[in-house]
Amino acid sequence: MPKIVDHEERRRAIIKATWRVIARQGIANATTREIAKEANCSSGVLAHYFKDKADIMASAMRAAHNEVVERVAGTKLTGIAALREYMLECLPLDKRRRLLASIEVSFWGQAVGNKQLIAINGDELDTYQGRVRRRLVEAEAAGELQPGVNIDRTIRELHVLMDGLSVQAALYKGSASREEQVRMLDEVLARIVSKK
Template sequence: MPKIVDHEERRRAIIRATWQVIARQGIANTTTREIAKEANYSSGVLAHYFKDKADIMASAMRAAHLEVLERVSGTKLTGLAALREYLLECLPLDKRRRLLATIEASFWGQAVGDKRLIEINGRELDALRGRIRDRLAEASQLGELKPDIDIEQAIREFHVLIDGLSVQATLYKGSASRDEQIRMLDRVIERIAADPR
């Protein structure tokens, strides 16, 4: 009787292997051959599930984003508290989240000059900004924001904070510590929060 293949599990295994190879060797040295070896599959198996290395990288990046969403999916928080919880998950605060930041930064390097990957990245960033916008809109309805806050400008600030800290954590030994990152985030939130009554 032929063995039943779980195709989704194979895809997940290849993505996990991609994360491990990037973390160990960096994007420049991450080849489909190395990914296949890490996953204990042949290069032919990878070709069955992904078009090329760029397709693997895009899937790895989406999987990193999905992990963040899964961690906050059961939250009972609302408004600014929910926004803070979500953004903390996006920051490279620990080893796992630094790995996710490395995956993200590696994808950006792969995407430069590739229109298809730039479009994929754009859709992912639009989704990130949409989630921040939804939480800010809820905070506004709850009276948690200063009345003159420009929500789109606040979204840009949060986005820059996430990306900047992620790149630094990936490329710079002197990057901000966990406590420094949290303080930076809290300062941006404090600037837009309504004065306590």
């Protein structure tokens, strides 16, 4: 009797294989042939689940984002505490999160000049900003923010912090330590939190 294949499970396995190839060999060597080999399948099987390499990279990036979201999904925190928790999950603080940062940075390299991938990245950015905005609005309503805090500017600052640290973690051996990253985040938050 032939084995029944769970298509979503197979897609996830290919995405995880893509992560391993990127982590081990870098984006330039993450060919569909290498990904198929790592996933223990043929290139034909790969083509059944993904249109092309760009589709694989987009799916790998979305899966990385989903992992972050899943880790904070059950939180009981709100406002600034929830924002800090979410940002800590987004930052490349440990080996696993540095891998996710490398996947993100690798995706950006693929996206340059590709309108479809740029649009996907824009959608993911909108989702990230929406999560940060929701927490800042909660904080403002709870009186946790200083009067006159510019929420849009704060969202951009947190986004630049996250992306900058992610690029450094992916490309630079001497990137910021966990402690330095946490301190930088806390300094941004300290500037907007009410002093009362």
